[in-house]
Amino acid sequence: MRLLAGCLRGSAVLVTLSVLGGLVYQLALISMPWLIERAVDRGVVGHDDGALLRWSLAIVLAGVAAAGAEMVLGWFATVSGTLQGNRLYLALADRISALDTRALGRFGEGDLGMRGTRDVDLVRIWLMGFGSFVTGLIGFAVMIVAIVRLDPLLAVVCLVCVPPLVWINTYWFPKRFGKANTALSAAHGSRADAVEELLSASAAVRGIGGEPELVRRHATRSAAVSEHTLRTARISANWAALSPFVPAAALAAGLGLGGLAVLRDSMTVGGIVAFAGWMSMLVMWVGVLTLRLSQLSQAVTAARRLQEVLTIPPAGAADSGRLMPRQGTLTAVRVSAEAGGRTVLAPVSLTARPGELVAVTGPMASGKTTLLRILAGLATPAGGTVHFAGTSFDDVAPDRLHARIAFVPQRPVTVSGTIADNLRLGADLTDDDLREACAVAALDGFLAGLPDGLETEVGERGSTLSGGQLQRLALARAVLRRPAVLLLDDITSAVDAATERTVLERLRAWSEGTAVVCATHREALLEAADTVVTLKEPPAAAAPTTQETEEQVAHGG
Numbered sequence: 281m282r283l284l285a286g287c288l289r290g291s292a293v294l295v296t297l298s299v300l301g302g303l304v305y306q307l308a309l310i311s312m313p314w315l316i317e318r319a320v321d322r323g324v325v326g327h328d329d330g331a332l333l334r335w336s337l338a339i340v341l342a343g344v345a346a347a348g349a350e351m352v353l354g355w356f357a358t359v360s361g362t363l364q365g366n367r368l369y370l371a372l373a374d375r376i377s378a379l380d381t382r383a384l385g386r387f388g389e390g391d392l393g394m395r396g397t398r399d400v401d402l403v404r405i406w407l408m409g410f411g412s413f414v415t416g417l418i419g420f421a422v423m424i425v426a427i428v429r430l431d432p433l434l435a436v437v438c439l440v441c442v443p444p445l446v447w448i449n450t451y452w453f454p455k456r457f458g459k460a461n462t463a464l465s466a467a468h469g470s471r472a473d474a475v476e477e478l479l480s481a482s483a484a485v486r487g488i489g490g491e492p493e494l495v496r497r498h499a500t501r502s503a504a505v506s507e508h509t510l511r512t513a514r515i516s517a518n519w520a521a522l523s524p525f526v527p528a529a530a531l532a533a534g535l536g537l538g539g540l541a542v543l544r545d546s547m548t549v550g551g552i553v554a555f556a557g558w559m560s561m562l563v564m565w566v567g568v569l570t571l572r573l574s575q576l577s578q579a580v581t582a583a584r585r586l587q588e589v590l591t592i593p594p595a596g597a598a599d600s601g602r603l604m605p606r607q608g609t610l611t612a613v614r615v616s617a618e619a620g621g622r623t624v625l626a627p628v629s630l631t632a633r634p635g636e637l638v639a640v641t642g643p644m645a646s647g648k649t650t651l652l653r654i655l656a657g658l659a660t661p662a663g664g665t666v667h668f669a670g671t672s673f674d675d676v677a678p679d680r681l682h683a684r685i686a687f688v689p690q691r692p693v694t695v696s697g698t699i700a701d702n703l704r705l706g707a708d709l710t711d712d713d714l715r716e717a718c719a720v721a722a723l724d725g726f727l728a729g730l731p732d733g734l735e736t737e738v739g740e741r742g743s744t745l746s747g748g749q750l751q752r753l754a755l756a757r758a759v760l761r762r763p764a765v766l767l768l769d770d771i772t773s774a775v776d777a778a779t780e781r782t783v784l785e786r787l788r789a790w791s792e793g794t795a796v797v798c799a800t801h802r803e804a805l806l807e808a809a810d811t812v813v814t815l816k817e818p819p820a821a822a823a824p825t826t827q828e829t830e831e832q833v834a835h836g837g
Contacts, residue, residue, distance in 0.1 A: 283583040283590070284403065284580070287364040287407055288407070288410065290363075290364055290367065291359075291360035291364050294357075294359055295356075295360050295407075297352065297356040298353050298355075298356035298357040298410075299411045299414050299415060301349045301350070301351075301353035301355075301356060302349070302353040302411045302412055302415030303415050304345060304346075304348075304349035304352075305349035305415065306415045306419035306422070307422070308346035308349060309346050310422055311342050312342050313426075313553070313556075313558050313561075314426065314554055315338050315342060316335075316339065316557060317548070317551060317553060318331075318335045318550065319336055319339065320550035321551075323335055323336075324549075325549055325550070353411050357407075357411045357412070358408055360408070361405070361406075361407035361408030362404065364403075364407050365400055365401065365404030368400050368403060369396055372395065372400065372586060372589060373396065375589055375590050376392060376589065377678070379592060387589070388469065388470075388473035388476065389472075389476045390469065390473035390474065390475055390476040390477075391470070392589070393472050393476070394465075394468050394469045395469070395586055398465070398468060399465065399582035399583075399585050400582070400586070402581075403579050403586070405575055405579070406578070406579035407579075409572050409575055410572075412568065416565050416568050419561075419565060420565055420566075420569065423561060423565075424442070424562075426554075426558055427555060427558055427559075430551055430555055430558075431541065434534050434555055437530050437533050437537065438530055438534065438559070440530065441526045441530040445523065445527070448523055448526070449519075449523060449566075450573075453515065453519040453573075453574075454576075457512065458577045458580065458581060460508065460511050460515055461578050461581045462581045462584075463511075464508040464511075464512050465581055465582065467501070467505045467507075467508045468505060470504070471498070471505050473501075474497050474498040474502075475498065477498075478494045478495065478497075478498050519570055519574065520567065520570055523569075523570040524566050526566070527563045528563050530559065531560065531562075534556075534559055535552070535555075538551070538556075604668065604669065604681070604683065604764075605684075605764070607634045607764050607794075608634070608668050608670070608684075608765075609632065609633045609634070609669065609670075609795065610632040610655060610666075610668050610685070610764075610795050611631050611632075611667045612628065612631075612654070612664065612665075612667075613664055613665050614627040614628070614629055615628060615654055616661060616662050616664055617654065617661055617662050618662040623662075624650055625646075625647030625650045625661075625818060626647070626816060626818040629664075630813045631811075632795035633795055634793050634794060635791060635794070636796070636811065637791070637796045637808060637809045637811075638795070638796065638798070638810065638813060639799075639808075639809035640652070640797060640798065640800070640815065642814055642815030643815075643817050644817075646815035646817045646818070648799035648815060649689075649769055652767045652768075652769050652799050653687070655685070655687075655765070655767055656685055656686075656687035656767050657673055657676075657678060657685060668681070669764075684763055684764040684765065685764065685765040685767065686763035686765070686766050686767065687758075688751075688755055688766070688768050688771050690751070690770045690773060692750050692751060692753065692754030694750065694753070697737070697738065698732075698734065698737055698738065699733075699734050699735070699736050700714060702753060703734075703757050703760060705757065707761075709760060711734060714734055714756075715727070717756040718752075718756045719786065720755075720756065720786045721752040721753070721755040721756035721759060721783065721786075722779055722783045722786060723752040723753060723756055726749060738753075746774070747774035748774040748775040748776075748779065750774075751775070752771075752775070752783070754771070755787075763794060764794060764795065765794065765795045766794050767797050768796065768798040768800075769798075770798075770801070771798070772800070772805065773800075777804065780804050780805075781804060784804060784808050788808070
């Protein structure tokens with residue numbers, strides 16, 4: 281509820297304007313039965329053409345006012361909901377980008393996607409309906425007061441329906457609907473994870489006959505989504521049907537009693553028409569309020585899921601506010617890492633100065649990728665410290681850190697679009713800038729042979745590019761940012777020896793003021809490096825080792 285209240289405060293002016301529009305709409309709408317009552321009693325029954333004309337004109341004006349006010353309500357409600365939905369999405373994206381691997385490990389990729397789409401949309405939809413919810417409650421109260429003024433007996437009939445309506449709409453169905461919707465949201469997240477696995481792992485397991493298991497897992501989770509959707513829909517349908525039934529039954533009873541009152545001349549014909557109009561509105565607004573309450577229940581569930589991510593403290597939250605220099609030395613002192621109760625990176629130290637090339641090597645499972653992720657600020661070490669230009673990573677906000685340290689993974693990720701889109705990533709860069717970066721990454725020859733050049737589509741997940749081309753595209757993308765430290769995770773593993781030599785030569789010429797750290801097992805890179813850090817395979821025991829496991833060998837020293 282605090283998150284939802286914060287969204288309302290964030291668009292307080294827009295929400296207020298939508299509520300004011302809704303109030304005018306409600307008052308104009310509620311005035312119509314009263315105006316009709318006057319037109320019937322004084323114009324029709326009283327045979328007064330002038331009165332009939334005046335009251336008919338008043339009804340038309342009330343209708344125009346209601347239409348204009350509803351436009352105001354809808355406009356400002358839509359704007360406020362859309363703005364806050366976008367802000368919530370950006371806040372979620374910012375927090376996810378600031379979390380380390382350990383924190384993100386609590387959520388699946390598909391589940392995070394559902395939180396950023398479905399859950400944000402549920403909050404946005406509730407925000408868009410907030411104005412009509414508030415004014416609907418006010419209109420509900422005003423209509424009851426109007427009926428009380430009309431006739432005490434009809435007021436009793438109207439008030440009798442209030443307790444069951446309150447019980448139905450504030451306790452019985454919200455409680456059941458909220459529980460069912462929470463289960464549905466979890467099922468959607470679980471299925472989204474299965475979809476992500478099916479898309480990303482299908483090609484890898486197809487050749488060994490594992491794809492049917494991924495399909496079966498997706499089918500099972502889809503069946504769970506269907507089951508929870510039907511359960512939620514049944515509760516929603518019963519809620520939507522029972523809520524209007526109560527005031528509809530009161531309307532039937534009121535028409536019977538009101539008709540008898542008209543026959544006894546204790547009520548006018550216009551009075552019974554006004555009562556029928558107000559009770560019909562009551563039925564309609566009970567349906568609207570029921571919808572808004574169900575949206576509130578969904579929004580609360582969605583907000584709870586969003587806060588599970590937003591309330592996680594980001595890595596490097598204790599920002600000292602210090603500016604990061606454009607160049608500096610990267611230093612790691614006895615950093616280690618653990619996962620699942622075992623050591624995955626034994627304590628290791630290294631130093632990378634501007635213009636130096638540091639190679640990190642070692643056997644499989646020795647923690648080369650883990651070390652690079654720690655140096656990039658993407659993972660938190662279990663022990664040890666990392667500094668850039670004398671400043672600890674713990675004292676730097678992630679966005680400031682990532683502006684100086686670039687990480688290129690062994691399996692790069694592309695975005696949908698062209699090669700230029702993947703290089704720019706929204707930055708203001710010219711085509712010449714892109715071509716220069718491609719030249720550093722030895723991608724210029726491939727680019728020159730493409731009919732569309734930089735405007736070539738990369739395809740789904742980079743399907744039109746080979747593994748080596750993807751690696752060099754990711755390298756060019758990092759080069760464009762001119763980082764102080766460039767971390768490369770075996771980025772020449774998918775290229776031939778000649779291309780590797782070209783990449784090394786151009787990278788060394790480019791990196792005069794940049795420290796380059798590369799995890800590799802390739803001889804060419806190890807020979808070209810200024811310093812080689814050799815990792816040893818960590819012990820199998822869960823307890824972290826206390827023995828230094830790195831070996832630094834300075835070429836020529």
